[in-house]
Amino acid sequence: MSGKPVLHYANTRGRMESVRWLLAAAGVEFEEKFLEKKEDLQKLKSDGSLLFQQVPMVEIDGMKLVQTRAILNYIAGKYNLYGKDLKERALIDMYVEGLADLYELIMMNVVQPADKKEEHLANALDKAANRYFPVFEKVLKDHGHDFLVGNKLSRADVSLLETILMVEEFKSDALAKFPLLQSFKARMSNTPNIKKFLQPGSQRKPRLQEKDIPNLMAIFH
Template sequence: MSGKPRLTYINGRGRMEPIRWLLAAAGVEFEENFVETKEQLEKLIKGGDLLFQQVPMVEIDGMKMVQTRAILCYIAGKYNLYGKDLKERALIDMYVEGITDLMQMVMMFPFSPAEAKAKNLASIEEKATKRYFPVFEKILKQHGQDFLVGNRLSWADVQLLEAILAVEEKVPAVLSGFPQLQAFKTKMSNVPTIKKFLQPGSARKPPPDEKYVALVMSIFNLS
C-alpha cells in the first residue's frame, strides 16, 4: 500500500465529500476504494474494518478511521488547518457545525420524494439566506480578512466554500445579497490546491443524480 490516504465510500459525494475537499485543500493526494454493492459493504463489516459498521472509512497513518467528524478533525489538525490555539479551534468547530447543518439538508435533498422536492428546495434556500450565510457575511465584514479564523486558511473556509457551491447548484443566485461571500468564494476558488480540485478530472464528485440515489438505496437497504 502506498503512503497516500485511502478513502472507502460510494462513488459519490455523501459524507465523504467534505473529506475529499479537506485533503485536496491540504494538497494531499489520495486513493479511493468504491463500495458498489451491498455485498461489498457486508464484507467490510464482517472483516472488522468498520468500527461502527458504516462508511466512510479513511486509512491514514496506520489507522482505519471512521466517523466523518473524527476524520475531518484529524486531517485538519495534521495539515495545520485547525487554528493556532484552542480559541481558534473553538471558532472553527462552531462554524463547521453550522455549515454541516446546512449541508445535511443539501445532502438529503436528492432522496426527497418527488412531491416534497419543491418544499425542501425552498427550505434550503431559506435556511441558507436567512440563517447560515448571514452569519459568515457578518464575520467576514467585521474582521475584514480573507479567511474566517486567524486570517489564514482553515477547515472552516474549505467547508464553507463547499457549501456555497453546493447550494448554488440548486439556487444559482443564492449569493446575490452577500457581497462578502461573493468575494470569499472568488478568493477561495483561486487557492492553488482548491483551484486544482475544482478542475474537470479531479476527485471532486458531481451532483447526485438518479443513478447515484438508486445505488445508495440498494447498498444501504433504504426505501
C-alpha cells in the first residue's frame, strides 16, 4: 500500500470531483480505482467496504470513508483547510453548503429530459448570477482579504473556484459583473497546486456528456 488516498468511483466527475479538487489543492497525491461495470460496485458492497452501499468511498488513514461531506470534512481538517477555530469553520461550512446547492443544480442539467434541459440550465445560470455569485462578491469585499475566510486558503475557496469554472463551462462570461470574483479566480487558478490540477493530463475529470450516461447508468442502476 502506497499510503496515498485511494478514491473509488466511476471515471467521471459526479460526487467525487470535489474530493479530487480538495486533495489536489492540498498537494496530496492520490490513486483512483474506477468502477467500470456493475460488478465492480457490487464487489465493494459485498465485501463490506461501503457503509451505506454507496460511493464515493475513499480509503485514507486506515479508514474506508463514505458520504461526500464526511470525506471532504476529514480531508479539510487533516490538511489544514478548515479554518483556525469554530467560528471560521462555521463560515466555511456555510459557504460550502451554499455552493453545493448551486453545484448540484448545474451538475444535474445533463440528466434532465430533453424538453426540460434548456429551461433547467437557464434557471441554474440565473441563480448563479443573481443569488450565489453576488453573495461571494460581497463576502470578498467585506472581508477585504484574498480568501473567503481568515487570511489563508480553505476548502471554501477551493469549492468556490471549482463551482465558478463549472458555471463558466456553460456561460463563459458568468463573472462579467463580478470584478472581485474575477480577481479571485485568477489568483486561485495560479496557486501552484491548483494550477497543476488545471493542466491537461491531471486527474481532473471533463464535463459529463450525454453519451456517457448509459455507461454510468449500467454501473449505478
